[in-house]
Amino acid sequence: xxxxxxxxxxxxxxxxxxxxxxxxxxxxxxxxxxxxxxxxxxxxxxxxxxxxxxxxxxxxxxxxxxxxxxxxxxxxxxxxxxxxxxxxxxxxxxxxxxxxxxxxxxxxxxxxxxxxxxxxxxxxxxxxxxxxxxxxxxxxxxxxxxxxxxxxxxxxxxxxxxxxxxxxxxxxxxxxxxxxxxxxxxxxxxxxxxxxxxxxxxxxxxxxxxxxxxxxxxxxxxxxxxxxx
Numbered sequence: 001x002x003x004x005x006x007x008x009x010x011x012x013x014x015x016x017x018x019x020x021x022x023x024x025x026x027x028x029x030x031x032x033x034x035x036x037x038x039x040x041x042x043x044x045x046x047x048x049x050x051x052x053x054x055x056x057x058x059x060x061x062x063x064x065x066x067x068x069x070x071x072x073x074x075x076x077x078x079x080x081x082x083x084x085x086x087x088x089x090x091x092x093x094x095x096x097x098x099x100x101x102x103x104x105x106x107x108x109x110x111x112x113x114x115x116x117x118x119x120x121x122x123x124x125x126x127x128x129x130x131x132x133x134x135x136x137x138x139x140x141x142x143x144x145x146x147x148x149x150x151x152x153x154x155x156x157x158x159x160x161x162x163x164x165x166x167x168x169x170x171x172x173x174x175x176x177x178x179x180x181x182x183x184x185x186x187x188x189x190x191x192x193x194x195x196x197x198x199x200x201x202x203x204x205x206x207x208x209x210x211x212x213x214x215x216x217x218x219x220x221x222x223x224x225x226x227x228x229x
Contacts, residue, residue: 043081124159167189184199
């Protein structure tokens with residue numbers, strides 16, 4: 001009798017394990033061959049439309065954009081997909097990343113697509129994010145720009161007040177308010193790169209528009225006239 005009960009317990013445990021495995025398999029879309037084939041076709045179409053290529057090797061996103069990269073908390077597995085190429089003659093990196101969206105005490109995450117281009121001249125970092133996007137509140141408290149229309153839409157975070165003030169007053173606030181490509185986009189002026197981030201997967205992001213936005217901004221900023229330190 002004891003042996004029979006033990007056997008039934010073992011069978012129950014094995015059955016539970018199989019059920020859990022199957023449920024996890026169902027939740028993982030990459031175990032569905034139909035999903036994989038559709039995703040691959042869409043990625044190939046995206047590559048063809050942009051002239052970029054999908055790569056599996058780590059492209060150093062966290063090192064290129066350390067201010068956004070620190071939101072990954074040193075977990076490189078949260079960099080999901082990467083595209084590399086050139087846009088208007090400038091090297092570009094596009095990544096899909098999973099960022100924490102509330103605070104360090106909880107574990108809510110959201111998928112973002114980020115486009116990165118080189119910054120024409122290195123310098124202090126400035127983060128400009130949509131006011132309604134709470135993910136960026138993980139950074140220090142935002143500061144007003146001095147433009148009420150801009151402040152109604154964006155939050156500005158910075159380390160160097162002189163640089164940030166000169167950057168914003170160079171025409172940047174007006175450019176972002178008037179450019180429809182900037183709607184809902186976070187812009188990071190990191191030390192050596194510029195990045196644009198939107199809260200959608202890579203296959204849904206307007207990558208070409210984001211790259212154009214960054215390059216247009218980079219071309220209109222008077223880098224030589226801005227404070228360096």
